[in-house]
Amino acid sequence: MTAEPATVKSHVSVAAPSPAAEEIRLRLADAWGEMGAAWGVAPAIARVHAYLMTRQAPLTEREVREALGLSHRAASLALADAEAWGLVERVAEPRRVGRRGPAGAAYQAIGDHWRWLGRVVAERKVREGDPIIDVLERTAKDVIAASVTSPEDRDLAALREWISTFLVFVRLFDRAVGLVPRLEPRELERALRLLGEVPDATVLRLVRLLDGLPDDDVLDLVEVVSKLSPTAARRATKLMSGVVRTVGG
Template sequence: MTSTAAARAVTAERSAETSVAAEAIRVRLADAWGEMGAAWGVAPAIARVQAYLLARQAPLTEREVRAALGLSHRAASLALAEAESWGLIERVAEPRRVGRRGPAGTAYQAVGDHWRWFGRVVAERKVREGDPIVEILEQTAAEATAAS
């Protein structure tokens, strides 16, 4: 083996090790984010999917997300749909679909502007959790006033 070939082999080996280490870090981040999400009332799978897509910084298919996080097809599909409805991730055309037959694939990526998704989460939580309780409080206060 020439010295150039040996150097390439060492570089390729280091690159593979770095890639494996980076993937382990991404999965650990997703797991930690999932635990934190559960404390906020967000399903752990949704939080894990969002964190993983944030860490990957590239569009991924449902199958890739499922494989990386060890989710079932149903859990991955539901988590992606829910994260999309919250505005945490968005659908994009699958970028690696060149030369394949059939309909275009779908991939998902994290919303790029972190303040944008944070604002969406706050707004969505207000709509889902805050607004209904305010309506009930106003209604019961009016009933209590009318009854007295």
């Protein structure tokens, strides 16, 4: 994926890293690379991402290559893939002291962690979630077709039921994951920050409370609340809090 270089002021310069900081930075990049496979990201891409994040400055392909000990081809591919994943962006190369001529291309990590997280989730959904659903849907059709020709086959009947149940599970999970990149970074950050301020015991009580309510009641409440304006929602929240305290007391 090719992106138009973002604007970087030409007078910006990149300071040389200190040996102590660089040693720690490279260790983190190596560890990040090892974990990359578990996240569905190639180790080289994860290493490049971690290094650029911790450098917090635009770097050229050569600078990234030399820092991480990569070949020109490996560095170029890793940077291109990191850009495709939405982890880094291409920018104008900042001026270095003593260098003349036009600025070339450089790369910098997406500074907003919530922004690149949403992009990674969206990319993984396209690369992994959607293909899995396609495979399961084709398999479900195959099982249904086979069941028509062999209606007495109990093994086929059991397989059909399992595929149907598993497909529902995967679709629900895929939909939940798919909502993450549709949120604005600040919306996602606030939602998770607020959730982080709620004690685990409270979250578990709410989940168990929902489990005891009829589905229709929960869905009706969600539908009604979702249609409120921010002002009306604030009033409703205060009113609901008062009612709950009264009933609970």
